[in-house]
Amino acid sequence: MTRILIVEDEQDIASVLQDYLRHAGFETEHVMDGRTALERMRAAPPDLSLLDVMLPQLDGLAVLREARAHSSHPIIMLTARVEEVDRLIGLELGADDYICKPFSPREVVARVRAVLRRFAAGGAEAATAAQAGALALDETRWHAALEGATLQLTRSEFRLLQALAKSPGRIFSRGQLLELAYDDALDVTERAVDSHVKNLRRKLAAAAPGHEWIRSVYGVGFSFEARPGS
Ligand code: CA
Numbered sequence: 001m002t003r004i005l006i007v008e009d010e011q012d013i014a015s016v017l018q019d020y021l022r023h024a025g026f027e028t029e030h031v032m033d034g035r036t037a038l039e040r041m042r043a044a045p046p047d048l049s050l051l052d053v054m055l056p057q058l059d060g061l062a063v064l065r066e067a068r069a070h071s072s073h074p075i076i077m078l079t080a081r082v083e084e085v086d087r088l089i090g091l092e093l094g095a096d097d098y099i100c101k102p103f104s105p106r107e108v109v110a111r112v113r114a115v116l117r118r119f120a121a122g123g124a125e126a127a128t129a130a131q132a133g134a135l136a137l138d139e140t141r142w143h144a145a146l147e148g149a150t151l152q153l154t155r156s157e158f159r160l161l162q163a164l165a166k167s168p169g170r171i172f173s174r175g176q177l178l179e180l181a182y183d184d185a186l187d188v189t190e191r192a193v194d195s196h197v198k199n200l201r202r203k204l205a206a207a208a209p210g211h212e213w214i215r216s217v218y219g220v221g222f223s224f225e226a227r228p229g230s
Pocket of ligand 1: 008009010052053054055
């Protein structure tokens with residue numbers, strides 16, 4: 001059975017999460033603080049951890065940093081504020097996803113499933129390799145193809161897609177995409193990023209329908225998502 005470790009010092013939130021996750025067929029374990037979390041990750045490695053950022057004593061970021069030294073199991077951070085996520089992503093500590101409070105437990109279950117699916121595909125590296133097969137980007141000719149279908153992209157769209165697809169599943173903030181995808185970020189606004197992403201999504205959907213290739217994370221940014229099973 002797939003085991004989820006919930007690291008959360010607020011009992012009410014933890015109880016709701018446990019109920020929903022168990023109902024969805026997961027086994028759960030709940031710990032209240034960071035030190036116990038690290039102990040449990042070592043003693044009985046979970047398949048996935050839900051890790052609150054604000055914890056007494058050892059906070060979620062310190063736990064994430066320590067956990068990453070000895071484990072690559074998927075970790076989803078729970079954070080109190082949308083504004084915090086931008087900063088967390090900037091720290092690049094290796095979380096696999098972020099969920100903002102207040103959240104709907106249903107959303108948490110969906111995100112847990114999505115992250116586990118990504119890992120079941122053989123880990124981040126395999127996902128990247130599979131993705132490289134589905135998406136072909138030739139920078140010398142500015143030629144892009146998705147699942148064999150040619151994409152007619154502007155240079156901005158091409159650069160955006162290139163930046164996102166380099167790390168499938170990773171969430172990029174608009175600010176990060178500005179830096180990665182535009183030569184002169186000063187001339188481009190975050191609103192322009194939104195409109196380029198919108199056009200890009202439309203073109204990806206037309207070329208290879210039936211999958212949301214670019215996920216929009218409300219208030220945070222965007223990620224490129226591999227098609228499940230690819
Ligand atoms: Ca907390």
